[in-house]
Amino acid sequence: MSCGVRNIEINPEFLYHRVTADKIDRIILAGGIYARRYLKSEIKKERGTSWNGDYYISLAKYQKGVDLSYDSCYRNFIQGQYAFVIQDIDAIPTRHVDSYFQLYQKLANLPIKRRYSHYIDEYQVKGKISLSHVVGIKIPSKNLVYSYLCPSYIDSNRGIDYFLEKMESVGGKFPFIDVEEEKIIEKENIKEYIKGWSYE
Numbered sequence: 380m381s382c383g384v385r386n387i388e389i390n391p392e393f394l395y396h397r398v399t400a401d402k403i404d405r406i407i408l409a410g411g412i413y414a415r416r417y418l419k420s421e422i423k424k425e426r427g428t429s430w431n432g433d434y435y436i437s438l439a440k441y442q443k444g445v446d447l448s449y450d451s452c453y454r455n456f457i458q459g460q461y462a463f464v465i466q467d468i469d470a471i472p473t474r475h476v477d478s479y480f481q482l483y484q485k486l487a488n489l490p491i492k493r494r495y496s497h498y499i500d501e502y503q504v505k506g507k508i509s510l511s512h513v514v515g516i517k518i519p520s521k522n523l524v525y526s527y528l529c530p531s532y533i534d535s536n537r538g539i540d541y542f543l544e545k546m547e548s549v550g551g552k553f554p555f556i557d558v559e560e561e562k563i564i565e566k567e568n569i570k571e572y573i574k575g576w577s578y579e
Contacts, residue, residue: 382568383564383565383567383568383572384562384563384564384565384568384572385562385563386561386562386563387556387561387562387563388561389441389443389556389558389561390466391440391441391442391443392440392466393440393441393464393465393466393514393558394438394439394440394464394465394466394468394470394502395438395439395440395441395453395457395462395463395464395465395517395558396412396436396437396438396439396462396463396465396508397456397457397460397461397462398460398461398462398463398516399460399461400461400538400541400542400544400545401545403461403542403545403546403551404545404546404548404549404551406510407510407546407549407550407551408549410509410510411507411508411509411510412436412463412507412508412510413436413506413507414431414433414434414435414436414505414506414507415432415433416433416434416490417506417507430473430484430487430494430495430496430497430498430501430503431487431494431501431503432487432488432489432490433488433490434489434490434505434506435471435490435494435503435504435505435506436503436504436505436506436507436508437452437456437501437502437503438465438468438470438501438502438503438504439451439452439453439456439457439462439498439500439501439502440453440500440502441453441457441558442500448499450475450477450497450498450499451498451499451500452496452498452499452500452501453500455498457517458519458520458559459519459520460517460519461516461517461518461519461538461542462516462517463508463513463516463517464513464514464515464516464517464556464558465508465512465513465514466512466514467512468504468508468512469504470502470503470504471492471494471502471503471504471505472494472502473494473495473496473498473501473502473503474493474494474495474496475496475497475498475499476495476496476497477497480497483495490505513553514553514556515553515554515555515556515563516553516554516555516556517555517556517557517558518537518539518555518556518557518564518569518573519537520558520559521557521559521560521576522559536570536573536574537573539569539570539573540570543566543569543570546566552566553566554566555569555572557572
C-alpha cells in the first residue's frame with residue numbers, strides 16, 4: 380500500500396451526509412451540520428421537496444453487497460458525491476413511504492419524532508451534528524459518474540482541486556475515505572489517489 384493510503388474496514392453503522400465544495404467551508408466554520416431551521420436567514424431559502432424538512436438533517440446508510448434500487452438514498456445522493464462520514468450519532472430510521480406521497484411529505488416537514496421518507500435507507504437527525512462525529516470525507520465512487528438525482532463529477536479528478544481549496548481555506552483536516560474500495564487516504568495524498576484511477 381502506498382504512503383498515505385491504507386485499508387479500512389467500513390463500519391456498517393457509518394452514516395453519510397452529502398457535502399459540496401461550495402458548502403464545506405461554511406460547515407467547518409460553523410462547527411457542525413445544521414438543519415435548515417437553524418441556519419442563517421440568507422441560507423434558509425435553500426429549500427426543496429426533501430423528506431427531512433426544516434428541522435432534521437438527512438443521512439444515508441451504505442449496505443455493502445445490497446443492490447441499490449431507485450429508492451436508495453445512498454445511491455441517489457451519496458454514491459457519486461462527496462459526503463461526510465459520520466459515526467456514533469443517534470439517528471432516527473425513517474419509515475419508507477411508497478403511497479400517499481403528498482400527505483407523508485407534509486408530515487415529514489413537521490418537527491415530529493416519527494420520520495418518513497421515499498427512500499429505504501434514509502436516517503434523520505434533529506437540529507445539529509457536531510463535526511466531532513465526522514471521521515472523514517467520502518469521495519465519489521470510482522465507477523459511478525452519474526447519480527439519478529445528482530449528476531456526479533465527470534472530470535478526471537472528480538472536482539478534488541476545488542474541494543481541497545475550500546477545505547484548506549478554513550483549515551479542514553479530515554482524511555478521505557473510498558467507501559466502495561475500503562481505503563482511507565490522507566488529505567495530502569488524495570489528488571494523487573484520484574488521478575491515479577484507471578478506467579478499463
